[in-house]
Amino acid sequence: MTLSGLSDRDALLQQARDLRAAGCVPEALATLAKMQVRFPRFSRLHQERGHCHIMLGNAPAALDALHEAVRLNPTLPASWDMLEQLYRMLGDAGRAGAAERHLAMLKQLPPEVVVANSLQADGDLAPAETILRDYLRKDAGNVGALRLLARIRSDSGAPAEAETLLSAVLTQAPDYHAARLDYAMALLQQQKHLLAREQAETLLKHDPDNRDYLKQYAAACVGLGDHEPVIDIYARLLAGQPDTGPDVADLRLWRANALKITGRQDEAIADYRASLAARPDYGVAWFSLANLKTYRFSGDDVTRMQAAAEAAGLQDMDGVYLSYALGKALEDQGDYEASWRHYEHGNAARARSSRFNPDAAEACAERLKSVFSAGFFAGREGWGADTAAPVFVLGLPRSGSTLIEQILASHSAVEGTQELTEIGRYAVELGGRDPDCGLPLHPEAILRLTKAEARALGERFLRETETYRRLGRPFFIDKMPNNFWHIGLIQLILPRAAIIDVRREPMACCFSNLKQLFGTTNQEFTYGVDVIARYYRTYLGVMRHWNGVLPGRVLTMAYEDVVEDIEGSVRRMLAHCGLPFEPACLAFHRTRRSIRTPSSEQVRQPIGREGLTQWRHYAPWLEPLRDALGDAVTGYRD
Numbered sequence: 001m002t003l004s005g006l007s008d009r010d011a012l013l014q015q016a017r018d019l020r021a022a023g024c025v026p027e028a029l030a031t032l033a034k035m036q037v038r039f040p041r042f043s044r045l046h047q048e049r050g051h052c053h054i055m056l057g058n059a060p061a062a063l064d065a066l067h068e069a070v071r072l073n074p075t076l077p078a079s080w081d082m083l084e085q086l087y088r089m090l091g092d093a094g095r096a097g098a099a100e101r102h103l104a105m106l107k108q109l110p111p112e113v114v115v116a117n118s119l120q121a122d123g124d125l126a127p128a129e130t131i132l133r134d135y136l137r138k139d140a141g142n143v144g145a146l147r148l149l150a151r152i153r154s155d156s157g158a159p160a161e162a163e164t165l166l167s168a169v170l171t172q173a174p175d176y177h178a179a180r181l182d183y184a185m186a187l188l189q190q191q192k193h194l195l196a197r198e199q200a201e202t203l204l205k206h207d208p209d210n211r212d213y214l215k216q217y218a219a220a221c222v223g224l225g226d227h228e229p230v231i232d233i234y235a236r237l238l239a240g241q242p243d244t245g246p247d248v249a250d251l252r253l254w255r256a257n258a259l260k261i262t263g264r265q266d267e268a269i270a271d272y273r274a275s276l277a278a279r280p281d282y283g284v285a286w287f288s289l290a291n292l293k294t295y296r297f298s299g300d301d302v303t304r305m306q307a308a309a310e311a312a313g314l315q316d317m318d319g320v321y322l323s324y325a326l327g328k329a330l331e332d333q334g335d336y337e338a339s340w341r342h343y344e345h346g347n348a349a350r351a352r353s354s355r356f357n358p359d360a361a362e363a364c365a366e367r368l369k370s371v372f373s374a375g376f377f378a379g380r381e382g383w384g385a386d387t388a389a390p391v392f393v394l395g396l397p398r399s400g401s402t403l404i405e406q407i408l409a410s411h412s413a414v415e416g417t418q419e420l421t422e423i424g425r426y427a428v429e430l431g432g433r434d435p436d437c438g439l440p441l442h443p444e445a446i447l448r449l450t451k452a453e454a455r456a457l458g459e460r461f462l463r464e465t466e467t468y469r470r471l472g473r474p475f476f477i478d479k480m481p482n483n484f485w486h487i488g489l490i491q492l493i494l495p496r497a498a499i500i501d502v503r504r505e506p507m508a509c510c511f512s513n514l515k516q517l518f519g520t521t522n523q524e525f526t527y528g529v530d531v532i533a534r535y536y537r538t539y540l541g542v543m544r545h546w547n548g549v550l551p552g553r554v555l556t557m558a559y560e561d562v563v564e565d566i567e568g569s570v571r572r573m574l575a576h577c578g579l580p581f582e583p584a585c586l587a588f589h590r591t592r593r594s595i596r597t598p599s600s601e602q603v604r605q606p607i608g609r610e611g612l613t614q615w616r617h618y619a620p621w622l623e624p625l626r627d628a629l630g631d632a633v634t635g636y637r638d
Contacts, residue, residue, distance in 0.1 A: 385458025
């Protein structure tokens with residue numbers, strides 16, 4: 001939450017408190033109702049509502065409000081105190097005693113830790129961190145305080161710091177299971193999926209049926225591309241559960257995702273539908289159906305989505321998901337103007353929360369070009385690990401790279417993995433990270449790398465990606481599109497790896513990105529016409545640089561050529577990888593494998609031409625895109 005958001009929230013809470021103190025309880029409750037629309041997970045809002053209902057003598061409503069407060073934030077002494085008093089007044093000694101025990105437990109903890117915990121639960125990270133750091137100067141070995149500080153650093157976007165803190169906690173207290181669970185979460189945040197799974201396995205040895213541990217284990221498996229076991233894990237977690245509720249909606253969604261990735265589309269659709277039955281306004285479930293690309297919504301579906309999108313109190317991200325889902329549904333119905341309005345609305349909402357700055361990306365591109373010169377490579381010939389195993393398929397998102405991966409993975413010597421994050425992580429380790437675009441801030445740092453270190457980094461890549469390789473084939477694909485930025489690093493540490501740049505006609509490629517919602521903070525350059533156009537032009541400039549300083553190193557495959565001449569294109573790609581032709585590559589749609597990208601269902605069908613011209617339906621609204629692309633529209637093949 002932004003500082004202005006926190007300020008607005010706290011001002012509204014104080015207004016409600018002042019109204020209650022003045023005896024204007026209905027007005028205070030009205031203020032809290034308005035607050036809840038914007039800040040539904042703010043625990044002190046619900047605590048204040050409990051105060052108000054106590055003043056009105058409405059014990060059931062007060063109990064409901066206070067229970068919601070402690071559900072969101074178990075470290076609210078005032079809420080536990082009021083719960084104890086209310087239950088004693090109602091003659092419920094059992095529940096009064098439970099509330100009393102919670103309150104007694106909080107009183108045994110250092111007051112600073114209780115206050116910091118309460119602030120952290122409500123998203124007030126900066127003051128919570130200040131209180132904790134002050135306390136730890138007096139009691140540096142307090143593992144509870146250290147664990148809480150780690151959670152705050154993780155919530156603040158610093159999972160590496162959280163990992164370090166939690167590692168120290170577990171050294172002191174290896175049986176501190178809550179800290180180990182947090183440790184696994186911090187590892188997951190950093191894409192350290194194998195280590196995260198090992199931590200989950202340790203926890204499950206202690207408690208095999210713990211739902212949080214099972215969810216953590218499943219999340220690590222998903223990160224490793226190991227989707228088959230999670231289907232059964234989620235089914236196990238769903239057993240005996242009711243048909244509705246947020247937890248059931250999540251579990252059905254996650255299971256559907258795994259079913260989709262493994263090619264079991266009908267079962268995936270059934271679970272997406274079950275997720276929506278559990279929570280009808282669940283935007284991500286509606287979007288997931290749309291993201292199958294081959295699914296068609298009914299008229300009733302569209303009516304339900306429109307009603308959900310217009311409902312009061314809809315969460316921001318649910319609204320975003322629904323915008324993209326409605327865009328796809330109306331596109332399939334041929335109502336392109338209404339479809340574009342929804343895509344545009346979703347993009348605008350995502351752009352407001354994005355930090356991506358095209359100026360920063362263009363500056364990074366210029367720094368990269370100045371470092372990775374022809375002389376740089378000439379002076380480092382023969383560096384890196386001596387292996388031809390990796391095949392890098394890169395370019396822009398929605399360029400056809402999943403199709404190329406599926407074709408290559410149909411070869412008996414090649415294994416498809418997923419969009420691996422290792423190369424990008426190495427680049428940031430070496431050169432830092434520009435917060436405005438996520439790219440290396442100081443690419444010149446690579447000049448300090450020695451020959452031995454370059455070889456070690458290439459061998460590290462092979463070692464760290466081994467966990468994604470399960471078929472024992474000699475070649476494997478890394479399909480991370482953003483690796484086009486890092487071709488210089490790839491050449492330095494893996495000089496024999498094959499590199500294929502998949503390039504799609506700019507209007508089609510940019511439009512396909514504009515109507516695609518990517519996960520979390522991925523591909524933030526796709527949420528505006530001008531930004532995606534500038535990024536496409538930057539991509540072309542970077543690729544021209546690589547082709548200039550490393551002539552013949554990268555094979556450029558035009559998506560349109562693959563559609564028009566599949567066999568000729570397949571032969572070119574296999575020759576570039578040093579592989580013999582195999583007819584199975586032409587029947588790529590029959591290859592059974594896990595595919596994680598939005599194109600997963602499309603590449604399980606024979607190749608089609610519809611992707612070449614879809615954007616023309618939106619031509620009246622895409623003129624600004626054509627203008628912003630400039631000469632890239634005609635020169636993208638140069």
